[in-house]
Amino acid sequence: MTDAKTTDAQPNEAESRERLSRRRMLGFSGASLLAGAAAGAGLDRMAAASTENEPATVAAIPFHGANQAGIATPVQDRLHFAAFDVITDDRAKVVQLLKDWTAAAAAMTQGHAVGEGAVSKVAVAPPDDTGEALGLPASRLTLTIGFGPTLFEKDGKDRFGIKAKRPAALVDLPHFPGDKLDPDRSGGDIAVQACADDPQVAVHAIRNLARIGFGVVSVRWSQLGFGKTSSTTPDAQTPRNLMGFKDGTENIAGTDTALLGKHVWATAADGAAWMAGGSYLVARRIRMHIETWDRTSLREQEEIIGRDKLEGAPIGRTKEREKVILAKMKPDAHVLLAHPQTNKGVRILRRGYSFTDGSDGLGRLDAGLFFIAFQRDPRTGFIPVQTSLATDALNEYIQHVGSGIYACPPGVKQGGYWGETLFT
């Protein structure tokens, strides 16, 4: 697919040829030509961007590697997350889809269009790419895939011959106190996390994967996140969640290979050899009762969180990044209950996003945090932390309304595909 796009693609239509040559005259630089950006009209998102003299390589995050991108990668500004149901029982079709998705993901993350692009070689055929990201740069797009428990076994059935490969770490999450999970916003056989600095690029990516999957998968639910609430870049300004507080101050840094190795990346020795270099994703749609929160006093807000609002300093400290003093916090403070010191040293890598999905019919915004965490093993990661949070003072102001857990396989080698270690 990639080869076809960058080498022998020739528009068949006279009109397309005319457009192509016109576009060639528009000022493609040598750099973009080298990058294959001018191989064909509409074949490449960067082609349009390059007319604005943007280097073809700007803001593209490598797709191939030992780990999937989108986990340790510095958190992008926007999210489109989708969970799919597999609607076939044919293993070969699933494998083919994963291969097709991989080719598309490799292209889109590098700022290229899917397949032969938004302008078909043959005008009587639908274009391979839906086109709304034409002219937009890669925008640090990452696509990260994960496999839910139901892909391995559903209603007792081993649909795809991979039941025995289900990792012990890919547990069904227990019911936590206060959970009010909507099944239509939970679960899914396969999940894809699209992160980018431009939401149009993230939405385009999910939409094109859904399109490629027609007949094999169906969108079960999806979630747009308009603003990141965690950073994995320690020296960057910590983003704020919709409670107005800085979030993720003590998050695992994407550059801290020691911590990543200890808490994020699974190894063969963990039990599932095919997951070596992978990680487990837990997603939780957390509705915030922001109207109630907004009527709470500053002092109470700060006591509930365990940090001050403006600076983000732990209670009893003056700077955000000073060490927390748990003894200074109320016993039900959120930071205290979530802290590694309270949870046997557990660390999880958070990549959450704020959402606002219209209103709830009761005069309130349907807003909150779409929590995403990666960890080496949810049994020693999210689950004990969330259990510890059962007495969190914050629970008065939040409710978990959606949930998912997915095994994210290792990164893709050149020529490989998403999930290759699982299906071979």
Add this chain to the structure above:
Amino acid sequence: MTDAKTTDAQPNEAESRERLSRRRMLGFSGASLLAGAAAGAGLDRMAAASTENEPATVAAIPFHGANQAGIATPVQDRLHFAAFDVITDDRAKVVQLLKDWTAAAAAMTQGHAVGEGAVSKVAVAPPDDTGEALGLPASRLTLTIGFGPTLFEKDGKDRFGIKAKRPAALVDLPHFPGDKLDPDRSGGDIAVQACADDPQVAVHAIRNLARIGFGVVSVRWSQLGFGKTSSTTPDAQTPRNLMGFKDGTENIAGTDTALLGKHVWATAADGAAWMAGGSYLVARRIRMHIETWDRTSLREQEEIIGRDKLEGAPIGRTKEREKVILAKMKPDAHVLLAHPQTNKGVRILRRGYSFTDGSDGLGRLDAGLFFIAFQRDPRTGFIPVQTSLATDALNEYIQHVGSGIYACPPGVKQGGYWGETLFT
């Protein structure tokens, strides 16, 4: 409110004082001091931004003026649109809310926090500002208010003594063929359009207005738009909608005062003197059946739209901005039916946004275009154009599922408030 914020605001708490002085040491520039950015801890969004050496004036669009900002203003990247129901019958409360909203809007659009900011002077009180935009610049935020027909008269009742002032142009929109309007995504007594280059800033603005309105208004519905689909800046790259086509090529330019005067701004002579300098906003939530569209051939897509996909050139032309040749188009092409030549010269200013609101429970993304148009009179603007579009070939791929019409009053003078000409 603004005075208190920029002059005599002093945190009462010792801790706040300490933070304030520490923040002062963090490197506030002379420019930001002049802008009042350092007047108090948490009182001002720009205070945090200025520590990154951003000029305090960057990317703030003036709030006061003859017309409301957010109409002729160059279209920002992101949208949060909210429609409110008024839940009181007390006219004085409505007027007071409009005054309070005006003060908050004047502050937020200039990059300031609401009232005394995200950190209360008195820690036992809730902060005036919810805080999630602390540290973010103004981001070209505009807030534009409009009044729906039901504010003037609801169920035959003149709730606020303004029934006689309802402009003839503020009609109830007729039913259009194919409409499938959801009442929970339609109408509303008051609408506010928040546009900004940062969605967190737009969401923060709507959320804080909703908060200020507690007990007086209730959110009826709201819509996030992740990407603009129209430009009012003629030399800028035309954005693409979710059909992958450039949209709004022939839109009214925000700089074209002659066209704005003729087609966008209402005058006293139009019938409602209080609307002089105002405009009428029509919003339509248009669901796109993108899955069907994506399986349509390129040729058919281009014939339906009446332009080519890559360049956006009208059928029979080679460049986007060349004059359309309607005779070259199919009689049911979208561009032909919407074109001023087909509609007695009608022009409307479009400011639409793409949306993706999860999935629809049937395996499809709930995605489309949140259409927003401003015009001097919907009776000669949106209504005849939409009537003309009854035979649009595009109708097979779209459905109007939400609708609203609002009279947007003129701009606010210094010391004035939103709707002052209506309520005095």
